[in-house]
Amino acid sequence: MVPPTRRRLLRTAAAATAIGLAGCNGRVGERSGTSRSVSENADSTIPGGTTERDPETLLVRADTDGPPVRVDGDEGTPELPRRQSSRLFYAVIDTRSRADRLLVADGLDADAVAAFRSSTAFDSETLYLETRRVEECFRLRLCSVSWTADRIRTAYARELRPYDERCAAGEAVYESRLIRLPAALDREAVTSYGSSTDGQGRCHGDGGDRRRDRENGRRAPENGGTGGDTPTPTPAATRGGTSE
Amino acid sequence: MTGPELSTRRAFLLAAGTASLAGCSELGARSDDGGEIPPTRLPDVPDEGDAEPIVVDDVPVDIERERLDEAAARTEALLGTIPIPLGPADVPNGHVREELLTAADAATDRLDDARAAATRLSAMRSLRRARAEARYAAEGWAFVASGRAEAELRGERRAIARDAERFRSNHAYVGDDPVRAAVVHATVEGTVRRVVEDRGPSMGAAQGALLRVAEWGEHAESGRASLDDSRYLYDRFVDSLSDDAASVAPTLEAAAESLTEDLRSRQESLPPEPTASSGDPVDRLRRRLRRDAESRARNAPDGPPASTVVDATAALVAFLAYDRLLERIEAGERFRAESGSDVRERRSTAIASIRAALEDAPSPELAREPLADAARIVTYGDDELARYRRRVRPARLDAPIRRYVTATLRARSVPAACERVLEALDG
Numbered sequence: 153m154v155p156p157t158r159r160r161l162l163r164t165a166a167a168a169t170a171i172g173l174a175g176c177n178g179r180v181g182e183r184s185g186t187s188r189s190v191s192e193n194a195d196s197t198i199p200g201g202t203t204e205r206d207p208e209t210l211l212v213r214a215d216t217d218g219p220p221v222r223v224d225g226d227e228g229t230p231e232l233p234r235r236q237s238s239r240l241f242y243a244v245i246d247t248r249s250r251a252d253r254l255l256v257a258d259g260l261d262a263d264a265v266a267a268f269r270s271s272t273a274f275d276s277e278t279l280y281l282e283t284r285r286v287e288e289c290f291r292l293r294l295c296s297v298s299w300t301a302d303r304i305r306t307a308y309a310r311e312l313r314p315y316d317e318r319c320a321a322g323e324a325v326y327e328s329r330l331i332r333l334p335a336a337l338d339r340e341a342v343t344s345y346g347s348s349t350d351g352q353g354r355c356h357g358d359g360g361d362r363r364r365d366r367e368n369g370r371r372a373p374e375n376g377g378t379g380g381d382t383p384t385p386t387p388a389a390t391r392g393g394t395s396e
Numbered sequence: 397m398t399g400p401e402l403s404t405r406r407a408f409l410l411a412a413g414t415a416s417l418a419g420c421s422e423l424g425a426r427s428d429d430g431g432e433i434p435p436t437r438l439p440d441v442p443d444e445g446d447a448e449p450i451v452v453d454d455v456p457v458d459i460e461r462e463r464l465d466e467a468a469a470r471t472e473a474l475l476g477t478i479p480i481p482l483g484p485a486d487v488p489n490g491h492v493r494e495e496l497l498t499a500a501d502a503a504t505d506r507l508d509d510a511r512a513a514a515t516r517l518s519a520m521r522s523l524r525r526a527r528a529e530a531r532y533a534a535e536g537w538a539f540v541a542s543g544r545a546e547a548e549l550r551g552e553r554r555a556i557a558r559d560a561e562r563f564r565s566n567h568a569y570v571g572d573d574p575v576r577a578a579v580v581h582a583t584v585e586g587t588v589r590r591v592v593e594d595r596g597p598s599m600g601a602a603q604g605a606l607l608r609v610a611e612w613g614e615h616a617e618s619g620r621a622s623l624d625d626s627r628y629l630y631d632r633f634v635d636s637l638s639d640d641a642a643s644v645a646p647t648l649e650a651a652a653e654s655l656t657e658d659l660r661s662r663q664e665s666l667p668p669e670p671t672a673s674s675g676d677p678v679d680r681l682r683r684r685l686r687r688d689a690e691s692r693a694r695n696a697p698d699g700p701p702a703s704t705v706v707d708a709t710a711a712l713v714a715f716l717a718y719d720r721l722l723e724r725i726e727a728g729e730r731f732r733a734e735s736g737s738d739v740r741e742r743r744s745t746a747i748a749s750i751r752a753a754l755e756d757a758p759s760p761e762l763a764r765e766p767l768a769d770a771a772r773i774v775t776y777g778d779d780e781l782a783r784y785r786r787r788v789r790p791a792r793l794d795a796p797i798r799r800y801v802t803a804t805l806r807a808r809s810v811p812a813a814c815e816r817v818l819e820a821l822d823g
Binding site for chain 2: 311312313317319321
């Protein structure tokens with residue numbers, strides 16, 4: 153027997169989770185009702201859920217007035233109140249017709265979004281769109297995304313951008329991420345969202361310092377001036393480091 | 397910090413007081429009615445963060461003016477390597493730039509602190525901070541300007557730690573007066589211990605290479621300054637001794653042993669703690685003072701002999717303060733202010749007790765550290781009071797009252813604690 157790939161294993165696990173939850177649907181439904189729960193600094197993974205540490209992701213980072221990528225017609229995208237600096241916007245995109253309503257803010261690379269969207273197989277995959285605010289001189293690294301049929305959690309590490317990238321202290325930009333989940337989720341069934349950020353720049357399970365050395369300072373003398381390019385998953389459409 | 401100028405808080409309260417007399421303010425200064433205390437009835441404290449302790453640490457060594465000037469010059473030389481103004485063309489990342497500028501500002505502030513310091517020891521300490529902050533900024537810039545590598549600075553810090561270990565192992569406990577020797581040697585021990593034990597800066601992982609270089613620069617400078625100061629204090633002290641000065645090590649060791657034993661038996665004979673705790677000010681004070689005594693008793697014997705003697709002094713102060721507290725609780729005291737004058741009285745009693753203890757203690761050299769500690773506690777209470785600009789419920793003042801009471805109890809316990817330590821040093 154050919155050993156299964158990691159991705160295939162995860163898919164199977166996701167299916168198993170979905171079936172498991174279907175078996176106690178009533179209880180779950182009762183507990184969550186019709187209201188949505190959103191939490192910040194949630195646990196980074198969901199016990200019993202599926203976790204991807206390196207999902208296919210498209211990052212759009214921009215200094216825009218609102219989320220640079222959003223779903224047209226999603227009125228009043230839910231967000232966390234009171235925490236201006238780390239507002240969370242999210243949307244589950246489970247059908248091609250919904251994916252066709254993805255809007256990209258003017259001046260950004262809409263082609264990359266279109267390409268990412270069209271290479272998604274909605275019968276077995278789901279796009280999860282999440283937008284976070286981040287200080288301009290920092291960036292988020294997606295550590296993991298974790299999901300069950302009714303819950304999604306993301307975990308990020310916040311990292312300082314290289315010293316020679318121009319940015320203004322105290323200003324904030326948006327980072328929108330389209331994350332391709334290898335599972336066919338039902339948007340209506342997902343009622344709970346959460347996200348956590350490690351301010352020390354560590355992903356749970358990070359190794360030693362070498363990786364961070366590369367990522368944080370692209371001119372670190374010991375690294376010979378290489379390797380500081382964006383650590384965020386590719387392909388990335390970026391318009392970061394704007395304006396001062 | 398009680399200069400002729402009015403603090404902003406004071407000016408605010410004065411204006412508010414005037415307005416209230418005219419009948420148009422809730423900050424009324426006329427009475428303590430309704431159980432709430434108007435801010436104008438509270439002690440006249442400096443703005444938050446501006447309170448200065450009335451006694452600060454000192455060491456019985458003649459620290460030369462020139463020595464302090466050299467440290468200030470070193471700070472200025474480090475700051476001089478950074479282009480001013482440091483702009484986006486120099487360091488494009490605004491956050492990184494801000495970190496460097498903040499450190500440079502902090503260095504300048506510490507230089508100012510050193511100039512205003514009440515003792516040369518505290519000036520020396522401020523200058524150590526000044527040097528370290530300045531080096532942070534300077535090395536951060538050196539990363540950009542000349543590619544300074546973290547490895548160089550780590551190497552520098554390692555070499556300093558090795559020097560510190562060598563210095564420590566050669567530390568000879570000489571002296572003529574055992575009290576003075578204990579205080580000086582303890583100061584040297586404490587300063588050098590931090591260099592040996594504190595091996596790396598505590599920084600977040602996500603700081604980036606430039607700020608890591610800055611952190612290591614700060615760490616190296618701080619280690620170098622501490623070791624240099626330790627050496628200087630030690631040499632100055634030894635030079636000041638008469639020719640017949642001998643080793644005080646046996647005296648210090650015997651005293652340390654006797655005091656450790658004393659602390660152990662005091663700890664063992666502490667009365668049982670009441671199990672039910674209502675969380676009122678009496679309970680809090682009792683719990684805190686007891687915990688303080690216990691932890692000091694536990695930690696004092698960990699150090700080398702001179703530090704043990706000095707730390708045991710503070711631990712004895714803590715036990716005696718706890719005994720005094722229990723007596724006052726027994727006498728029915730509740731430690732909650734009923735009026736503004738209660739708070740004023742607690743504060744002025746604390747200050748008077750500290751001053752009196754400095755006068756009365758059989759050894760001002762030994763008394764200074766625990767009294768500086770008590771004086772710091774008063775400033776914490778002042779900072780808490782400074783936040784109130786409106787009428788306040790008495791229970792809200794429990795924390796500053798607790799600080800003032802603690803400072804008073806400790807200050808009053810200092811002479812007896814010193815007495816006991818002198819006995820131990822006498823053999």
